[in-house]
Amino acid sequence: MLKIQIEVTDFNNSNFLINSQFNNEWNVIQTTLTSMPLHLKASSQSGIEGNPIFDPIGTNEFIENNLVREGWSSHIPIPKAYQFLGKDIDCGKSGVILEFQFSNYPFLLNNLLRSELFFKSKIHLNSQVTNLVIIITKGKMFPASNSTLYYEQAVSQLTALTKYKVFHVPIRLVGLFEEFEQNINIVWSIYEKQRSRNIIEQKQGQCIISQGIKPTRRAIIRIL
Template identity: 55%
Template sequence: MSKGEITILIKYTDFNAADTIIDSQYNQEWQSLNAILTQMPLHIKASDQAGIQGNPIFDPVGTNEYIKAALIQSGWQSNIPIPIPYRFLGKEVDFCKSGIIIEIQFSNYPFLLNNTLRSELFFKAKTEFAGHPTNILILVTKALMFPASNSTLYYEQAVNQLTALVINKVFDIPIRLIGLFEQKNTTVPVIWSQYLSERYSRTVNNRITRQCEIIAGLSSRSRCQLRLL
């Protein structure tokens, strides 16, 4: 396992020599993905959870849409069907290019294992996506610092899970795990989205750029407070 840090906006942890493979085979693809993620504005929305209803939280829908549009523009293929013999593990992978699979993981934390397990199968079986056998998995998730819906995965949690699994040789596929961060105790531009219904809707009523103050929690294990200006 090795760790790296590019900017305050992303951190990553590599497993199973992913850094060596990326440096030797996929530097161009990595630079493209790095640029997309580090230039992306923070997307937030209003919470629908009891007790914090209306408070700004991380917006997985808006973030996913931004990443998808940017990756497609950079030549990545999206929503690639999983071969029929393995369709019991899901319908499609999020993105692929030249033997790289990218999975955007903002949903509940158990889905991390599903994404990793099926990618391990694709790696072992040399399953091809867009004409290339699977060589490496890149996972993108958010940091603990962001207020978010209950039980959704965060980067620090994913690091702990994958570390234990790799140490015990559960997985062999090279994995780069990326966490999305922001600078604390500062004001940043954000994309504020309002949806047709507060719960589970992907239909946007309004999406505007606003300023948001990111206020650090009481400890490193506390979530920040987001305050729209």
């Protein structure tokens, strides 16, 4: 059975930190991600109505449910004194912050900087200081809503920021990918209406993903 592929880029020594202290947490994330079928939905974008695109809602839900089952906390509130940085963080356990980021690209640097402040200020989230941040993104290959963050973009940005030593919190950036020209298991979700998070129907299925003709092209998804 073909599983989702993941790719990882580490910043600020997160590789060493994970191997020495957060191996268990990482293993649970890795297992969760690689057991996940590709979640797709229909686009409503003008001109490509109905075309399959990456489904952030379904993906988000799958990961969150699985991690909560493994003892992770979700929607961890940010303390009052730091509420200008936001309301909550997606998931966390034992000082590991986990953010899924499938929304528009500026959220990456927003997540990064607030994590940096959690790290430096040593404030407690879920009774723990922040030791490590893991950010999950999708590969550029997937057709998706415009301006949503993709892994390669995130790698470039964090690499440049690392070069100029702008941040110090250890970060592992994770990208989700699929194989080309293989039967891929998918979950196709139909939502109540545009922008609804209310799933009316969820179908299992398969698709084949082809690389576009030009190397710059997004992949083409053919539902079987």
